[in-house]
Amino acid sequence: MKTLVFCGVIWMAMALSPARSMAAGFGFYLDGGIGSGQVEWDSDVDSFDVDASSWGGGFVLDTSPGDEKTFNYRLLVGVERQDLEDDHGITMKMVGLSVENVFGFALVKTPEFRWWAGPLVRIGFYHGETDTDHLSSGVIKSEADLLELGVGAVTGINFKLGNVHLAPSLGVRFIGAGGSGTRTYSSSFGRYHEDDDLSARATIGFANLALLF
Numbered sequence: 001m002k003t004l005v006f007c008g009v010i011w012m013a014m015a016l017s018p019a020r021s022m023a024a025g026f027g028f029y030l031d032g033g034i035g036s037g038q039v040e041w042d043s044d045v046d047s048f049d050v051d052a053s054s055w056g057g058g059f060v061l062d063t064s065p066g067d068e069k070t071f072n073y074r075l076l077v078g079v080e081r082q083d084l085e086d087d088h089g090i091t092m093k094m095v096g097l098s099v100e101n102v103f104g105f106a107l108v109k110t111p112e113f114r115w116w117a118g119p120l121v122r123i124g125f126y127h128g129e130t131d132t133d134h135l136s137s138g139v140i141k142s143e144a145d146l147l148e149l150g151v152g153a154v155t156g157i158n159f160k161l162g163n164v165h166l167a168p169s170l171g172v173r174f175i176g177a178g179g180s181g182t183r184t185y186s187s188s189f190g191r192y193h194e195d196d197d198l199s200a201r202a203t204i205g206f207a208n209l210a211l212l213f
Helices: 002-016
Strands: 023-042 048-062 073-087 090-108 113-129 141-161 163-187 190-212
Touching: 023 073, 023 163, 048 090, 048 113, 048 190, 090 141, 090 163, 113 163, 141 190
Parallel strands: none
Antiparallel strands: 023 048, 023 190, 048 073, 073 090, 090 113, 113 141, 141 163, 163 190
């Protein structure tokens, strides 16, 4: 949470800075992605495969949405939903906060058009739960808190429409996450809870649409 607050303060400072007011753009974004990965509870011998999906939105700052500079830094701070569905059709539904840093380099730049590409680094904090889980093992519900770290690559195009930039982008994220959780078991003696650590990893392709003012 301290990291999120710090990044938020930096975002506000950059957005309100007079030195950047002529070049920087800030606004809103929507983001969605699909992919696959693996999840493992520490007490289990094997990990299990999952289908991963995500969608969300929030605020975005770009230091150079137009053709002013070769390099641009883009900061995205938002709320995101992530679903991890296992082979049994059971889905861990997670909601959290994400902070993504994109470092772009212009490939083509004109007064009306900018095509850029570069790496990204992200961090996220998520909480989620399932309605049911691996029933064959007696687990009827799981919940978890995860810290997510990720890297990737992204490319995008900024179109200037009057005083606004429409900025779609495509990319891939390689995500690793770890945290703690609780599984609720059902047996002939009733229900009981077990605390456990878990880890996850996923590769997610995504599309993002930003509107910069």
